[in-house]
Amino acid sequence: MSASTDVQPRLECHDVTVRFGGVVALDSVSLAVPPATIVGLVGPNGAGKSTLFSVLSGLRRPDAGRVEFEGKDITSYSAQGRARLGLARTFQHPEMFPGLTVREHVMLAHRISTKRSRVWTDLVTGRGFRRTDPEEVERVDGLLAALSLSPIGDRPVAGLSLGMTRLVELARALATNPAVLLLDEPSSGLDALETEQVTRVFELAVERRGVSLLLVEHDVSIVLNLCSRIHVLDFGVKIAAGTPDEVRSDAAVRAAYLGDDQAVGKGA
Amino acid sequence: MLGYIFAGIALGSIYAIAASGIVITYISSGVLNFAFGSMAYFLARLFYFLNTESGWSTVPAVIVTVLGAAPALGAALYLALFRHLRLASPLIRIVSTIGVSVALPQVALLLFGNETINSAPGLSPQPVPGYHILGATASLDQIIAFGCVVLVVVASTIVLRLTDVGLRVRAMVDTEALTSLSGINPAVISIGVWMVTTALAGLAGILAAPSNGLTPEGMTALMAAAFAAVVAARLRNLPAAVGIAMGMGILTDFIQQYLPPNSSLTGAILVSIPILVMGAFLVVYIGFSGQTNEAASTGGALDRAIRPLGSDESSTASADKTVVNSRSSGWSPSMLGPVVVIALIALMPLLLQAYWLTLLTSGLAIALVFLSYTMVIGEGGMIWLCQAAFAGIGAVTTAQLATNAELNPIVAAFAGALIATPIGLIIGLLTIRLGNLFVALVTLTFGLLADSLIFTRDQFFQQGIGVPAYRPDFLTGDLPFSYFVLAIFVVLALIVVNVRRSTTGLALAAVRYSEPGARTLGLSVLGPKLLISGVSTFIAALGGGFLALAAEVAVPTAYSTFTGIVWMAVLVTIGVRSIAAAILAGIAYTLLPGVFHTYLPLSLGTVPTLLFGLGAILLAVHPEGAVARNGRRLQGLFGKIGNRRTPAADPATTPTELPEASTTR
């Protein structure tokens, strides 16, 4: 097991390797997400960031390496199992339920994390015909209000703008009371105002709820501003890690982004 | 021995031509053409009309049919329907091709008259000459069939491998977007492919007519066998499809010589061979890969990138808008619709005369079966084509238990439903990881197997008379019975509504829309899907039992998979996610033919079925279904009157506060 440092990280991965056919998409990548912090994951297109996210959230099994959640090996856990432990994620292309309303997205996520058995018991109890639990209403309303989603609570998600859709996806993820939230390009496709809105929610989630965030993002300025620690991937290899200032001045990082010749040989 | 092989080669040749037509349309357009059998029937019937009924000689009749009418039909169907299906949801694709398969034979009946033709001449002169080859006799029809498949294989290989046209077709199969970026108009290629494959359908139909007869059902069954080869070839491998089709034909006739002639079991086994082949291949594929998803293999990355976001869901999403409000608990205006509809229907038994009351009663019983589609397709998003088989199992069991075991008929109906439920659960378990198209194919296979293996058993079939299923004493009259069925409908409808409005329904909807989304929330896919499988099977079988009690007899052929597919087309046309649609569809299904029968000339008797088919075709343009569409307008009206909600405004403020988590970790 990993050497116990002063703070137990919420989510860690060790030497994760993924191959697609002959191509190595991830080559022995390790990183850790400590409690109540925002960790950034950046790298050029095709560097393996989304693949690492699939591995962390359980949608893909690594060919080698392991994933730990609060010190517990969860490599063999399904996506559902990890979600139940407190791992939530958003997607680059939001995976929404278009016919359900905004409120229903949040309500479902809330119920799954608090009263999972209702997926079955509702059938027998005829719950569909009764009033909703007031405590649940309060919590769902609170979350909707916090993300300024209350006015559109009863609208189906199909037809919302991408910015709104991303906020709903965030609300849905937060409603599961996650300990760790993985965010896959949360600002792509958003305008400046919408970007500001979602980043504000990230900060609130960390401040008010102590959630740990792992952020994949192409907008470097967001990452540099928000994250306390940044990991850089290139061609499936971790080429740098450190504070924003360290990463900003790292020659390998600049090379990977700008395509300078210094990049030759790195990670080969 | 050799004689059987010759017959087998001829049968295999017909399968092979059909299979190659189906594979080519699938790989080039992504549409699995469930209407192939109907196209074959329509064109073969045209050939019969020209050749036999109008006295044309064979050669001009073939040329006009296969090289003239068939391409014209293919082009017309492409322009009117198939080109709209590219971005349609899998359900709409399947249902609208089924619509064609329902409508086209009716058009043929209207045009050419509806006499039953048990055997039609093929391409050889009459009487069919026979040739002695290696001591066995091969008829000229058999030789022509084999000649045709050789011709088709050679010609298509040459065209596809060596010509520019073939290269363009193969390029479009790879990626349509890049084809157009290469300066080639994909629509021209698509239309050409549909013309050619429709010609293949015509050829297969004409070749099959001498041995198979000329009926829509017969042709559909034959083409269902060709589907087996298509599935075994994983929908995309043309040479494999041809090879497996030939093998299946030979296998069928090879087995035939070892079976007693003129036994019903022999017939059943022969018909089931292709279905068993399909089942075996599916089991192997599922076993090896764990899952089979056709979606991953169509088009290239560029095609996916330029597809509008969420286009796959948009049709289902729009169909959902009506029920959006109904999911919040308590009373809502959207519940008014079904209540009013059911209340109006409850008045009908008091007003109708005997003939109409009987029709209404069986319509209500069919509405029960329709609720199972509402459950499995509407709520579960699983395209099951075997609900009729479940209904048949329910009907047959009810009749057996009530008549032979002298059980109370109502108890028997529920017992039948309980017996069918595990079958549904098993099918649900088998298909859980499959893509939509394969789910449809597996369930179709099961339905056809039930048709040929279970429903033809003499114990159930009784030479076509069926087993009587008398109603209990207090329900003998149509009036009390219709109210009893209506009451059952209401109870089942409440169950469906409860599922929809409960957490279960939310979970199901989530799984249906996005599996990754649902799984990363902590929802498992298995449970909700299995639940739906079980409940919908129970409802279908119970409905079947009551359908038998309504008719007071369980005739297994009334529950053929083909009938079930027509049922599905009717329901999806009217609305697959609505309770009101289920009951209206049930009643329309029996009353509409009654109206035509009574008030219109006999020659228009096929029009109702034609209308059902056309309705399903129109889904390609209006995917939400009639009741959903009009219901929403009405509901919008009620909503405005009921509560004036403030118009929703997009929030523009940045969030400032976040409530604390309810449980600390």
Add this chain to the structure above:
Amino acid sequence: MMSGEPLLSIRDLCVRYGPALALDGISLDVAEGDAVAVLGPNGAGKSTLARAASRLVPATNGTIHFDGEDITRLPAHQVRRKGLIYLPEGRGIFPGLTVTENLRIASSMLPRNRRKAAIEQGLEIFPSLAARRGMKAGMLSGGEQQMLSLSRGLVLSPRLIIADEMSLGLAPKLVDLVFESLRRFKTAGVTIVLIEQFIHRALGFADEAIILSRGRSSWQGPTKNAEDEILTHYLGEETAPAR
């Protein structure tokens, strides 16, 4: 470079993918013989701009003119026939066809008697392609696939090439090769619109650049002496991009 009408002229272009507004009022002129780099982070709308210009996706607003002609409503295959070629991101090849067949498709608009020579010419540009002419394009390495994509473009002597992330996922040596071939096009007088994530390379190649940010143009101008400014916009070393 040349006076008079630009070869490609885009005005107020808006494109919507479902709920997302991918492009919001982009205007861009490309003069004949010029090379223009389109830069910006992922999701900024670079590929959408290319797809809209080649008419793969419809424009919700705005106009596109090519060689003085309005092509805003023309189908993709006709735009291609006018000499505007889009080499799409992620290998613009038919993976199921052989190398030669890929070139045959590309040459199928030429008169019959000139096709053979065009195909041979396409194979000659990259010797490693000629050696694999019978191989399925899907089996080639990433670099070879990009070469095939390029030589597919060359077969028809195009007037304008839009090259979308040609260096994506390629090792630096192969990236050099890609740029070398693009330079050959440019020397031959072909106008080039280059979509690139490696901005130093792109700036070394292009005469003009446009930086997209969230579907809008955040900077536009000649590349000479503008490197620092571009870097600022691109790497976001200031907290908020200037509007």
